[in-house]
Amino acid sequence: RKEVEQDPGPFNVPEGATVAFNCTYSNSASQSFFWYRQDCRKEPKLLMSVYSSGNEDGRFTAQLNRASQYISLLIRDSKLSDSATYLCVVNGGGGADGLTFGKGTHLIIQP
Amino acid sequence: GAVVSQHPSRVICKSGTSVKIECRSLDFQATTMFWYRQFPKQSLMLMATSNEGSKATYEQGVEKDKFLINHASLTLSTLTVTSAHPEDSSFYICSARDGGAAQPQHFGDGTRLSIL
DSSP, X not given: OOSEEEOOOOEXXXXXXXXXXXXXXXXXXXXXXXXXXXXXXXXXXXXXXXXXXXXXXXXXXXXXXXXXXXXXXXXXSOOGGGOEEEEEXXXXXXXXXXXXXXXXXXXXXXX | OOOEEEEOSEEEEOTTOOEXXXXXXXXXXXXXXXXXXXXXXXXXXXXXXXXTTSOOEEOTTOOTTTEEEEEEETTEEEEEETTOOGGGOEEEEEEEEXXXXXXXXXXXXXXXXXXX
């Protein structure tokens, strides 16, 4: 079983729509969770950390469900500039210190 | 804040050449730095973790004699790909973190390595 699984997409979404991604992780001992975005041929950039209580940053809302081991990202009022690959990222658990990345979900916002 | 600079951004060289990549945290002290590799259409894969002043910890399957890591200071880590071959061609990205595992990692721009 893959450690972090995401639907690769692509998700084709009209501008202004709301879009949601989920990912699941296999290591129940994982402690830290993040969403990163990666533009084509660029480095990942931190979008937001994810907490059990849920957190919101502008148009972006992230949720963590530890019992079900899944993480979600909601983007409201999507913009053309939101087009990117969104990486679900999990850190730690079992002594591992680096990040484990999902393969990413490709989002295309259409005008 | 939290800027990480990686240099060079692009390298094209002949097989057998050794290539050195630098990773610097510009506005914070990086207690831990990480090196990743990403092949086309694949996820980032952790190669090694390094703490300043100590030997790097390599992931399974990554040859430490092939990929030499030096973390000489709290703001600089280097990765040297020794005697590079075409199969080493990839996108290499470093990241740096100030603090423990709960803190996010901040990534450099990446180095696109092409071995002919």
